[in-house]
Amino acid sequence: MNDGIKSSFVNGAFVEPRGDEQILENLNPSDPRDVVDRFARADAQLTDVAVEAASTAAPAWAASNPQLRADVLDRIGSEILQRREELARLLAREEGKVVREALGEVDRAGRSFKFYAQEALRASGEKYDSVRPGVSIETSRQPVGVVGIISPWNFPIAIPAWKIAPALCFGNCVVFKPAELVPSSAWALAEIISRSGLPAGVFNMLIGPGRSVGDALMRHPKVQAISFTGSEQTGRQIAAIAVERMARVQLEMGGKNPLIVLDDADLEVALDVAIQGSFFSTGQRCTASSRLIVTEGIYPEFVARLVERTRALRVGDALDPATDIGPVVDEKQLEVDLDYIRAGLAEGAILACGGERLVREGGGHYLEPALFLDVKPEMRIYREEIFGPVLSVLKVRNYEEALAAAEDTPFGLSAGIVTTSLKYAEHFKRNSSAGMVMVNLPTAGVDYHVPFGGNRGSSYGPREQGTHAREFFTKVKTSYQSS
Numbered sequence: 321m322n323d324g325i326k327s328s329f330v331n332g333a334f335v336e337p338r339g340d341e342q343i344l345e346n347l348n349p350s351d352p353r354d355v356v357d358r359f360a361r362a363d364a365q366l367t368d369v370a371v372e373a374a375s376t377a378a379p380a381w382a383a384s385n386p387q388l389r390a391d392v393l394d395r396i397g398s399e400i401l402q403r404r405e406e407l408a409r410l411l412a413r414e415e416g417k418v419v420r421e422a423l424g425e426v427d428r429a430g431r432s433f434k435f436y437a438q439e440a441l442r443a444s445g446e447k448y449d450s451v452r453p454g455v456s457i458e459t460s461r462q463p464v465g466v467v468g469i470i471s472p473w474n475f476p477i478a479i480p481a482w483k484i485a486p487a488l489c490f491g492n493c494v495v496f497k498p499a500e501l502v503p504s505s506a507w508a509l510a511e512i513i514s515r516s517g518l519p520a521g522v523f524n525m526l527i528g529p530g531r532s533v534g535d536a537l538m539r540h541p542k543v544q545a546i547s548f549t550g551s552e553q554t555g556r557q558i559a560a561i562a563v564e565r566m567a568r569v570q571l572e573m574g575g576k577n578p579l580i581v582l583d584d585a586d587l588e589v590a591l592d593v594a595i596q597g598s599f600f601s602t603g604q605r606c607t608a609s610s611r612l613i614v615t616e617g618i619y620p621e622f623v624a625r626l627v628e629r630t631r632a633l634r635v636g637d638a639l640d641p642a643t644d645i646g647p648v649v650d651e652k653q654l655e656v657d658l659d660y661i662r663a664g665l666a667e668g669a670i671l672a673c674g675g676e677r678l679v680r681e682g683g684g685h686y687l688e689p690a691l692f693l694d695v696k697p698e699m700r701i702y703r704e705e706i707f708g709p710v711l712s713v714l715k716v717r718n719y720e721e722a723l724a725a726a727e728d729t730p731f732g733l734s735a736g737i738v739t740t741s742l743k744y745a746e747h748f749k750r751n752s753s754a755g756m757v758m759v760n761l762p763t764a765g766v767d768y769h770v771p772f773g774g775n776r777g778s779s780y781g782p783r784e785q786g787t788h789a790r791e792f793f794t795k796v797k798t799s800y801q802s803s
């Protein structure tokens with residue numbers, strides 16, 4: 321490393337910067353005067369070197385002893401969990417979620433590695449009787465080869481972990497490109513992985529822009545599978561590239577997740593679930609509840625209390641333990657949020673509270689959580705993913721109207737309902753077309769050992785996480801044998 325400048329990890333070593341690379345500065349969104357790290361940016365040429373290294377390492381890693389894979393993954397998970405405080409502070413500093421939430425994210429990353437350490441040892445083949453006498457049939461799971469992994473900025477360590485761990489577990493080699501807004505957590509993860517006992521080339525990380533490095537990675541003929549999480553727009557581009565060259569592809573994209581509050585809801589539960597799901601992590605979660613659909617009986621009291629609770633949220637530095645909601649990730653996203661707030665007002669919604677930029681010493685990207693009432697289903701704030709602390713509330717007459725409103729979206733990631741009625745809870749679980757359904761729980765916040773993913777514009781390809789990750793990260797082979 322040159323003058324504290326960090327770099328990509330390729331073929332078993334951190335790349336020595338040449339000195340002529342573009343420098344990426346990772347700035348703290350709570351106080352952009354604080355430079356978290358500086359990075360030498362990778363380019364398309366280094367992407368090629370990384371993919372070649374992964375491709376060379378692939379046959380031996382595919383044939384590796386599962387105990388070796390289990391031990392490596394377990395070591396990575398253990399170190400992440402041991403260093404949770406330090407990694408959480410780094411994550412909070414570069415992304416802006418509060419330390420309490422960052423700790424949860426780091427734990428999730430560590431536990432994902434530990435889960436896949438065990439998964440490496442689980443049996444995966446099947447035997448069948450043949451319809452032909454004297455013939456036996458077996459199916460086995462084989463690694464896909466080189467996997468390109470592209471992640472967004474809002475979960476800087478958990479999303480990389482839940483993609484990298486299963487990829488390595490099932491014998492694939494990895495070329496990973498994190499989002500440029502959050503390279504420091506990715507670098508810390510790569511550094512931990514670099515000491516875990518993996519052969520050179522099995523894991524590579526490229527810090528660089530999506531339009532050059534990400535694009536080169538997606539198009540590389542030796543990348544056999546692509547696992548992407550990010551915006552729908554980028555996802556669509558990647559899908560087109562992948563299908564054109566027949567690479568396997570898995571996309572996790574946007575959301576506009578509904579939370580229904582019924583007349584029979586426990587009011588305190590409904591308020592907690594709404595506040596947490598909508599505003600925590602500054603609303604920057606693909607599973608955030610950005611549409612609240614409330615039946616008319618509970619509406620007046622619920623909304624009055626919701627305004628009170630929203631006003632009481634403390635917005636501030638992510639590292640300050642008194643903060644409930646950290647900054648927006650950067651100036652560009654803050655402008656997007658403010659544009660939507662202006663659009664909501666122009667379309668006639670009532671801004672009940674918040675929505676103002678907060679000016680603080682240090683120039684952080686702070687925004688008061690915004691709560692819109694009198695929202696109509698055709699308004700942009702209600703239909704489009706904003707990805708910020710902006711919540712739209714729609715009033716409906718009854719459960720049937722609420723369900724129809726919840727379903728009226730091009731997305732389908734997560735959907736929630738707050739009710740004390742078993743009948744409505746069961747009906748909603750059966751009839752919501754979201755990939756994940758929550759009853760009396762926030763739409764955001766999921767376990768690490770079960771499938772994650774959505775439908776329609778939110779997800780494409782096999783589910784992530786848990787044992788279901790096997791579907792994407794392995795190929796099935798059917799073998800016949802005559803005795």
Ligand code: NAD
Nearest residue numbers: 471472473498499530534535550551554572573574575606
């Ligand atoms: P983004 O699409 O801008 O970027 C995601 C990643 O793709 C980044 O690493 C970026 O560098 C890379 N990229 C950009 N252009 C590329 C290209 N042409 N080729 C290859 N790679 C390219 O998304 P973002 O702003 O980082 O993340 C926010 C989005 O992510 C939101 O829409 C959110 O809903 C979504 N998200 C979804 C999930 C989920 O699991 N469904 C989870 C978290 C975030």
